[in-house]
Amino acid sequence: MQLFLMRHGEAGYNAHSDRERVLTEVGRYQTELMSNWLARSITDFDLVLVSPYLRAQQTWQEVSRHFPEPRKWLVLDDLVPSAEPTRAVDLLLAYAEQYKADKLLVISHMPLLGYMVSDLVAGIEPPLFATSGITLIDKHGESASMCWQHTPHTVS
Secondary structure (H helix, E strand, O other): OEEEEEEOOOEOOOOOOHHHOOEOHHHHHHHHHHHHHHHOOOOOOOEEEEOOOHHHHHHHHHHHOOOOOOOEEEEOHHHOOOOOHHHHHHHHHHHHHHOOOOEEEEEEOOOHHHHHHHHHOOOOOOOOOOOOOEEEEEEEOOEEEEEEEEOHHHHO
16 A cells, blocks of 8 residues: 655644634645646556645645546544644544555644554654655555655745
């Protein structure tokens, strides 16, 4: 399975709550840049899992313009910034198995994404994710490896 972990695009702070923060123009641009870059090597996703926070939803809207509709996409409360990483990983693996997903995209937040990487890949410290940054984890059975991590700055 190819597991693409993506952080939402840059978001502003002018909101009533963290949950309601919206993407900035820079956030939309960087997400489009990453989506274009990713679409050159990936044709589609079988399953997409997205945080319920507005900035993550808006990131998915931008990304979805560059790919065909996935077989399934879900909004999961277990992908919010303060979620428990092991539970988030267990859920995404269970959904991947349920929907027989070979290519899975997760759009979420820091610090959760970094902890999810270290939960999935033995012996790795939690990496930082730039806004709109994407990490690819290749998972086969019980073994997983981090293949790459890219940001809008490394692909432009």
